[in-house]
Structure formats: C-alpha cells, structure tokens
Amino acid sequence: MxxxxxxxxxxxxxxxxxxxxxxxxxxxxxxxxxxxxxxxxxxxxxxxxxxxxxxxxxxxxxxxxxxxxxxxxxxxxxxxxxxxxxxxLYPVIVHLAQWGDQYLADDHGAPLTRIHKQCEHTLQAQLHCSHCGETVAAQDIRVEENTGFEGKILQARVQDTAG
Amino acid sequence: MxxxxxxxxxxxxxxxxxxxxxxxxxxxxxxxxxxxxxxxxxxxxxxxxxxxxxxxxxxxxxxxxxxxxxxxxxxxxxxxxxxxxxxxLYPVIVHLAQWGDQYLADDHGAPLTRIHKQCEHTLQAQLHCSHCGETVAAQDIRVEENTGFEGKILQARVQDTAG
DNA sequence: CACCATGAGTTCCAAATTGGAACTAACTGA
DNA sequence: TCAGTTAGTTCCAATTTGGAACTCATGGTG
The missing domain is CATH 1.10.10.10 (Winged helix-like DNA-binding domain superfamily/Winged helix DNA-binding domain)
Structure with missing residues (x-):
C-alpha cells in the first residue's frame, strides 16, 4: 500500500x-x-x-x-x-512538545514554556476524562467498534493481547 | 537540511x-x-x-x-x-483520533469509541490547564523562551504576528 | 534607466527512500 | 519429506527528497 x-x-x-x-x-x-x-x-x-x-x-x-x-x-x-x-490540532502539538520535554531534553532543559494567559501558570497538559475528571492513561481505555465497523478494525489476536 | x-x-x-x-x-x-x-x-x-x-x-x-x-x-x-x-504518547494518538473523528469522518461516522474503564463513559479528550482547570485553546497560550534559548526559537516577525 | 533586493515559488538533477515481490532462516507438525 | 509459520532480508524499478539555480512581479536606489 x-x-x-x-x-x-x-x-x-x-x-x-x-x-x-x-x-x-x-x-x-x-x-x-x-x-x-x-x-x-x-x-x-x-x-x-x-x-x-x-x-x-x-x-x-x-x-x-x-x-x-x-x-x-x-x-x-x-x-x-x-x-x-x-x-x-493544538493539543497534538502540545502533547508532542511535552513528551519531548520529558524524554528528549538535553542538558539545557526544555527550550520553551507555554503559559496559560488567563491564569499565568505553566501549562501541564494531561489527558483526562471529561465525565469523571480523572487523569487517563492508555491502560484505562477500552475501545469498541461502532456500528458498521464490527470486525473491521480489531481482529482475533489483537483483542486477545490488548492491554 | x-x-x-x-x-x-x-x-x-x-x-x-x-x-x-x-x-x-x-x-x-x-x-x-x-x-x-x-x-x-x-x-x-x-x-x-x-x-x-x-x-x-x-x-x-x-x-x-x-x-x-x-x-x-x-x-x-x-x-x-x-x-x-x-x-x-497515548494523548497524541487520542487527539489525532478525535480530530479525525470531528473533521474527516465519512457517512458512517467514527469507526471507534474509546471508553474510560473506570467510569464507563466515552472519552472526550480536552486540553485543559492543570492549574485553573479551564479548557485551553491555542490562542490562550503564550510561549516564553527558557534560559539559554533566548532569541533562538522566536524571531522578530514571529513574535509580531503570533496569535 | 540599469541594477540590486524581496518574496514566493518552479525547475533541474543526483542521491536517497519506498513499493512490490521474491527469497532466507529456523524451526514445527503431518 | 513436505508444507506451514514467523520474522525478517535482498533486489530492483519508481518515487521522493535535498541542494542549488532560476523565474516572475515589483519596489527602491544611484
């Protein structure tokens, strides 16, 4: 392909x-x-x-x-x-930047700081559930195929080993 | 380069x-x-x-x-x-998926739903400020160059037109 | 006027990367 | 012995990239 x-x-x-x-x-x-x-x-x-x-x-x-x-x-x-x-698309860029800050920064630390204009604090983005408010990690999420997509995305071995 | x-x-x-x-x-x-x-x-x-x-x-x-x-x-x-x-890197993938769900879905709608196992509700990821709790958009953020990076990332015209 | 500068591209070609298909290696089971 | 499974590697043609030069429309300077 x-x-x-x-x-x-x-x-x-x-x-x-x-x-x-x-x-x-x-x-x-x-x-x-x-x-x-x-x-x-x-x-x-x-x-x-x-x-x-x-x-x-x-x-x-x-x-x-x-x-x-x-x-x-x-x-x-x-x-x-x-x-x-x-x-x-801003959340995508912010999370890429934060991930780079955390894992790939050199001795000089993070090059940029993002500041929330309304409260003047440094932005620390987190994935959180808008329903319960909890912070969400990959292992807290389960995926379901919507109507019309059953079996098209997940397959046998994928479901078994998902985690 | x-x-x-x-x-x-x-x-x-x-x-x-x-x-x-x-x-x-x-x-x-x-x-x-x-x-x-x-x-x-x-x-x-x-x-x-x-x-x-x-x-x-x-x-x-x-x-x-x-x-x-x-x-x-x-x-x-x-x-x-x-x-x-x-x-x-999960937040990056989730935001890419949500952005695609919103702007690029065809007649059949979003293929997958992500469910928060703890509360059993659909995950709707939002960028929010961990300090004040408000939802954050691109225009709510100001960037500052950290010590040692002054002038290396932002330049004259960039700062003028930033928004 | 002749000449240089600016901004946003386009054109050219050699070098690198990709797509597609076939091939290899190390086994297992019939 | 023969086919099947899994995880790659090898080969080559076709596409894409990197680097540099060139174009076009216009403005400013001497």
Whole structure:
C-alpha cells in the first residue's frame, strides 16, 4: 500500500495522518502555532527545501488546515494562517512538545514554556476524562467498534493481547 | 537540511518527530495501542512493505518507545511492546483520533469509541490547564523562551504576528 | 534607466527512500 | 519429506527528497 492511500482505512488516526502525518508537516504546524505565516520564514526556520515546503503548504491548504490569504497587492503576496480546523490540532502539538520535554531534553532543559494567559501558570497538559475528571492513561481505555465497523478494525489476536 | 537531522533543533516537537514523525511510525503506534505486537500483524494491518516496517520497528526500539521481547524459544520469536515512554504518547494518538473523528469522518461516522474503564463513559479528550482547570485553546497560550534559548526559537516577525 | 533586493515559488538533477515481490532462516507438525 | 509459520532480508524499478539555480512581479536606489 502506498502512503497516499492510507486515508482509505476506516480509522480516524489514519485519515488525520494522511493530511498531517507527512515528514515535515507537523513541523510546519509547530511553526504556525508560533506565529510563522510566510513562505521564506518557514523555509529558513525549518531548513526544508523550497519545493517540499511548497507541496506541504499546498496540501495543508487543500485540507482546510491553513488559509492562504493575500497580505499585500502589487505584487500579490500571500501568507498562511491556521483555520479553526487547524487550531484544533493544538493539543497534538502540545502533547508532542511535552513528551519531548520529558524524554528528549538535553542538558539545557526544555527550550520553551507555554503559559496559560488567563491564569499565568505553566501549562501541564494531561489527558483526562471529561465525565469523571480523572487523569487517563492508555491502560484505562477500552475501545469498541461502532456500528458498521464490527470486525473491521480489531481482529482475533489483537483483542486477545490488548492491554 | 535532511529530515534525519531535525533532532538537532532546539525544539521538543522536532526532537519528538525525529523519532515518531516518520511517515508510517505514528500508524505503527496506533496499532500498538490497539494491542498489536507482532511483525506480520503490523504488516498486514498497515499494508506497509516489510523492510520499511522492519526499519521503523528498529528505530522505535532504539528510541526506547518499544521493547522487543521474546515470546517463544525454538525458534526465537519476538514481539514489540510499548514501554512506559511509549505509552506516554497515548494523548497524541487520542487527539489525532478525535480530530479525525470531528473533521474527516465519512457517512458512517467514527469507526471507534474509546471508553474510560473506570467510569464507563466515552472519552472526550480536552486540553485543559492543570492549574485553573479551564479548557485551553491555542490562542490562550503564550510561549516564553527558557534560559539559554533566548532569541533562538522566536524571531522578530514571529513574535509580531503570533496569535 | 540599469541594477540590486524581496518574496514566493518552479525547475533541474543526483542521491536517497519506498513499493512490490521474491527469497532466507529456523524451526514445527503431518 | 513436505508444507506451514514467523520474522525478517535482498533486489530492483519508481518515487521522493535535498541542494542549488532560476523565474516572475515589483519596489527602491544611484
């Protein structure tokens, strides 16, 4: 199976990754959340080659994650802004950053701190259950296949060893 | 800059993605969280070619995310299990899945439901501030460069347009 | 006017990676 | 002896990437 066909899988993770799971795309989004909007700024910060960046920005725009808007005329120049669909990916970036802070930081510690403007405290993201309020880890979750997907996602050996 | 050098950036997102940001790797992890542990099961479920899967599993193992343990002798066969470092990536997968459920589901709706075993309710993950308890969106966060990283991550235009 | 600069790409080509298929190794069981 | 299982490795053609140069529209400077 080719990578560009993974959005055919009956899986929301696969469909998400079909748009943003490409090698440079999540780094582009990291920069979007830091306020980067222009082609050359992305290019210099990421060090990605220009045609790869061009391709990734086009895919993000077509996917509804970025909006390409003109910021001047004569000559027309565009910048890329997160849509609300794009901004909803923020939890993914935050958890990636926190995981990196925890496990991959070097001697200098975490490079960035994220501060919650409303309360002025450092953001410590946790997965928690919106019903009971408890913190949730992987082993606290059970998955069920919804109507129409029975047997399509989980299989015999998978269910036996899930944990 | 080559993709394999991005872990040189002073950024936890970049360092995380250097290990798991590769095209098939997050899908491998999705299956790990569903209980998949064996080479051929990953291969059949993902449709990825065998040498790419072999390479990804090796990198995940070297990165400390998976543990390669023998489940039988004669002949020795191994399976891949998430380490605690690997299990801590669960919030990333859950948010990717929820984002896909919300924006990319087809007529049949979300394929899977995640249920919190302790309270038996569907998991609805939200980013929230552990200090004040409020739900947090991208625009509620301000970033600050930590000691030793001043000026290395944010630059003039970036700060101006951050939002 | 001629010339350089800016921003956002596109084009070219060599090098690296992927996809697909076949092959290997180390056994087990019939 | 022969087929089957599991976890890979090897091979090659096709695709993608990295690096550098080039284009296009326009503005500013001497």
């Amino acid at each position: 080719r990578w560009q066909d993974i959005d055919q899988q009956p899986c929301s993770v696969a469909r998400s990754l079909a748009i943003i799971g490409d090698n440079w795309t999540l780094l582009v989004l990291r920069d979007c959340f830091l306020g980067v909007r222009r082609f050359d700024d992305f290019q210099q910060r990421l060090g990605v080659t220009r045609h790869v960046l061009s391709d990734r920005l086009r895919k993000l725009t077509e996917g509804g994650i970025l909006d390409k808007v003109a910021y001047q005329q004569r000559p027309v120049r565009h910048e890329y802004r997160l849509t609300s669909m794009g901004r909803d | 080559r993709w394999q050098d991005i872990d040189q950036q002073p950024c936890s997102v970049a360092r995380s993605l250097a290990i798991i940001g590769d095209n098939w790797t997050l899908l491998v992890l999705r299956d790990c969280f569903l209980g998949v542990r064996r080479f051929d099961d990953f291969q059949q479920r993902l449709g990825v070619t065998r040498h790419v899967l072999s390479d990804r599993l090796r990198k995940l193992t070297e990165g400390g995310i998976l543990d390669k343990v023998a489940y039988q002798q004669r002949p020795v066969r191994h399976e891949y299990r998430l380490t605690s470092m690997g299990r801590d």
